[in-house]
Amino acid sequence: MNEDKRHPADEGKRPDPVRDLVMSGVATAGGGVYRRVHISGVGRVVGDVVCETARIDGVMTVRGTLEAKELVANGKTKVEGALRGHTLRLSGQIHVDGDCSAEVVEVSGAIEIDGLVSADEVTIRLYGGSKVRELGGSRIRVHRSWRWGFFSRYRRLTVDTVEGDDIRLEATRARVVRGDKVHIGPGCEIERVEYRSEFRQDDGARVNEHVQV
Amino acid sequence: MEEDLISKKELLEVTGISYGQLYRWKRKRLIPEEWFIRKSTFTGQETFFPRDKILARIERIKNMKDDLSLDELADVFSPSPAGVSVRWDEVSERHIVTEVAQRVYRERHPEARVLSFDELLCLYVLDAALQTGEVSLDEGRMALQLMENEYPQLQRGAEQGRAVELVFVRKLGIATCLLATLPGELRFEQGARVVARINIPACVEQLKLKLA
Structure with a gap:
């Protein structure tokens, strides 16, 4: 059930200490350096994980920091440390206790991140109530999901501070939004917007005050 | 030891860099984590930096970023020894x-x-x-x-x-x-x-x- 597999390409070559971590079913493993991490089912990793690519289908808990160049997570992922990488594609339910930093972060689902989310490009499609302490980056997008449902009005993002160069928000409740170009879309409740060059506010958005700095 | 601090907003104004750059440099560890000082102000939590250190650092990054890649720059600023x-x-x-x-x-x-x-x-x-x-x-x-x-x-x-x-x-x-x-x-x-x-x-x- 819990196997440490050597990469097929390495067979016959010099022994390579970097292995894959493949878990299916219900399994627990220790942290470490891996090439590919693939989890389907219920997986738990105790310790920090550093890997090239990670794919999580199912429920995954990392008791430590997860660092993956490329991470695809479907299902429920919980990281009890920081989440770092280059490209993070997260869908489903994601909970991170620390900071989340990458170049590209794409989320569709519900996230709860107790630290800073920092990436060049952050795209969040909300499918449930989400909470983030801080959002920072260059291009930041928050969209409400299309699907309509009884609970759809709970689909909103609560965040303290959003800072970026080009910001577009929907269904977001924030204390401060600071940026160069700021576009506040429907369903937002923003206490204060500080912008440099451009500010737009759609119908159905509430902004307490906006100042050009 | 009370250090002279600069707020993030003022820093961006003075140096002319964008939020995107600041966060990118932080991610690349060109700016050490400890320099991000969170403090409560009357509008809520804000981030401050030690003024002299951050201004000098950003000036250096701006001067060198055309010649070196961000990763090379990170090596320059990291306190660990270079492997040379x-x-x-x-x-x-x-x-x-x-x-x-x-x-x-x-x-x-x-x-x-x-x-x-x-x-x-x-x-x-x-x-x-x-x-x-x-x-x-x-x-x-x-x-x-x-x-x-x-x-x-x-x-x-x-x-x-x-x-x-x-x-x-x-x-x-x-x-x-x-x-x-x-x-x-x-x-x-x-x-x-x-x-x-x-x-x-x-x-x-x-x-x-x-x-x-």
Whole structure:
């Protein structure tokens, strides 16, 4: 059930200490350096994980920091440390206790991140109530999901501070939004917007005050 | 020790960089995590930076980012040693340190032919100390010995972002020197005089630039 597999390409070559971590079913493993991490089912990793690519289908808990160049997570992922990488594609339910930093972060689902989310490009499609302490980056997008449902009005993002160069928000409740170009879309409740060059506010958005700095 | 702080907003205004750049540099560890100081203000939590350090750092990044990639820059600013070694004749050819410093170092290591980064750092710190004009050759020898014996033990702290300083103290013509890890406070008795303070992470940075 819990196997440490050597990469097929390495067979016959010099022994390579970097292995894959493949878990299916219900399994627990220790942290470490891996090439590919693939989890389907219920997986738990105790310790920090550093890997090239990670794919999580199912429920995954990392008791430590997860660092993956490329991470695809479907299902429920919980990281009890920081989440770092280059490209993070997260869908489903994601909970991170620390900071989340990458170049590209794409989320569709519900996230709860107790630290800073920092990436060049952050795209969040909300499918449930989400909470983030801080959002920072260059291009930041928050969209409400299309699907309509009884609970759809709970689909909103609560965040303290959003800072970026080009910001577009929907269904977001924030204390401060600071940026160069700021576009506040429907369903937002923003206490204060500080912008440099451009500010737009759609119908159905509430902004307490906006100042050009 | 109350430091002069600058708010994030003011920083962006003064330096003309964008939020995207600031966050990118933070991710690449060009700006150390400890410089992001969170403080409550009447509008809520805001981020502040130590003013002099951050302004100097951003100026340097802006100047160098056209020549070096961000990852190379991160290496320059990280306090961990670079994995380079330099031949002894290169040290004089490339004018990495002055001849006086070379001579002092030669006395101690007459047969050194290749210097690792750590050894070179000791030499460089010695040179920096001598160049202040406040430190005599004897004190320099002492400092070199101190650096070689004790700095390796402090290096772990240095890599975690704590600054190490070399302090020269003199009293009634008797001189000594010590290595201190910052932040921390040093107090001296009345008759003692601090002659020179050498910031080691700054030396690491300068040395890496010279070698680059």
